[in-house]
Amino acid sequence: MTLLPTLDTIARVDLLDGPTSIQRLTRIEEALDLAARGIRLFAKRDDTMTLGGGGNKLRKLEFHLGHARAIEADTLISTGGLQSNHARLTAAAAAKHGFACELYLSRMVPKDGVDYEANGNVLLDDLFGAKPVLLAHGVNGLAVAEARTAELGRAGRKALVIPLGGSTPTGALGYARCAREIAEQEASMDLRFDRVVVPNGSSGTQAGLVSGYVAMGRDPTVVRAYSVLADAAKARASTVSLANETLVLLGLSSSVAGDDVRIDDTQLGGGYGVPTDAMKAAVRLAASHEGLLLDPVYSGKAFAGLLHDLRSGAVRDGETVLFVVTGGVPGLFAYREDLAT
Numbered sequence: 016m017t018l019l020p021t022l023d024t025i026a027r028v029d030l031l032d033g034p035t036s037i038q039r040l041t042r043i044e045e046a047l048d049l050a051a052r053g054i055r056l057f058a059k060r061d062d063t064m065t066l067g068g069g070g071n072k073l074r075k076l077e078f079h080l081g082h083a084r085a086i087e088a089d090t091l092i093s094t095g096g097l098q099s100n101h102a103r104l105t106a107a108a109a110a111k112h113g114f115a116c117e118l119y120l121s122r123m124v125p126k127d128g129v130d131y132e133a134n135g136n137v138l139l140d141d142l143f144g145a146k147p148v149l150l151a152h153g154v155n156g157l158a159v160a161e162a163r164t165a166e167l168g169r170a171g172r173k174a175l176v177i178p179l180g181g182s183t184p185t186g187a188l189g190y191a192r193c194a195r196e197i198a199e200q201e202a203s204m205d206l207r208f209d210r211v212v213v214p215n216g217s218s219g220t221q222a223g224l225v226s227g228y229v230a231m232g233r234d235p236t237v238v239r240a241y242s243v244l245a246d247a248a249k250a251r252a253s254t255v256s257l258a259n260e261t262l263v264l265l266g267l268s269s270s271v272a273g274d275d276v277r278i279d280d281t282q283l284g285g286g287y288g289v290p291t292d293a294m295k296a297a298v299r300l301a302a303s304h305e306g307l308l309l310d311p312v313y314s315g316k317a318f319a320g321l322l323h324d325l326r327s328g329a330v331r332d333g334e335t336v337l338f339v340v341t342g343g344v345p346g347l348f349a350y351r352e353d354l355a356t
């Protein structure tokens with residue numbers, strides 16, 4: 016297939032093992048009696064990548080590492096919350112491809128305790144050989160990362176700063192590529208997804224998919240996100256601008272507007288990283304019916320939103336739905352106290 020040929024001309028380092036699989040969630044279909052309504056539910060397993068525990072950030076990091084190679088950087092610096100999956104996967108990709116890695120992490124979630132502060136992603140950052148530094152409250156991680164880059168530069172080193180969630184236009188290319196992968200899988204499965212569901216945190220995943228759909232001449236409103244960080248208006252604004260910048264990188268003159276980007280913020284609850292009852296129920300349903308692990312911060316809340324819309328009838332009869340499982344499993348261990356019965 017020659018969809019999106021420009022994508023293949025942009026520097027990228029392979030971090031995946033080929034396309035991630037798409038599986039039907041038959042036991043959840045049965046539990047919700049979806050067959051009676053002609054609804055089919057599938058999961059795209061972006062949590063099943065072999066590097067560093069896998070997850071959506073690896074798709075973005077493929078292009079960030081491509082850029083790092085192109086500018087001959089020797090160090091990757093990233094920022095994020097204490098339990099950032101992006102930080103963990105930056106550390107893993109750096110380890111695998113011979114970059115030094117520094118992580119400047121902040122308390123983005125009102126949560127403490129030994130599980131949150133030392134287990135999950137924090138433990139893995141350390142095993143991958145990165146230096147996770149927890150910044151004091153109010154310190155801007157990006158400013159610290161940029162100051163450190165200048166300092167390394169004076170010592171003859173070269174660092175690339177990958178900001179929060181890897182959600183720059185370069186990173187979003189990873190999900191434009193995923194949109195193409197989904198289209199190829201649709202062709203081989205002989206179906207079309209009416210709805211492709213993702214969480215929206217730093218917006219790169221949704222923006223990348225939206226730009227990919229537009230670039231392929233497809234309807235971008237197929238992509239539906241549940242926001243886990245910002246309210247819908249804010250998340251929509253950042254997703255629209257990121258999608259448009261990504262379309263520019265793809266060499267296209269088309270653009271999207273607010274109506275093209277569908278975001279639901281009803282699952283935010285108390286805010287980023289704050290557990291909700293609906294998230295806990297969604298994590299349990301996926302685990303107990305499918306052996307499928309969702310995470311408490313992103314995919315658990317997005318799946319809670321999808322379950323709500325399946326039950327309420329917002330997902331219409333006859334729809335074929337794809338839920339993108341974005342990873343984040345280490346977060347389960349950081350949220351032990353919230354999830355344990």
Ligand SMILES: *Cc1c(COP(=O)(O)O)cnc(C)c1O
Binds near residue numbers: 101
């Ligand atoms: C970062 C992340 C997301 C959200 O992706 P964005 O591109 O930041 O919107 C979803 N799921 C998991 C597991 C993540 O780590």
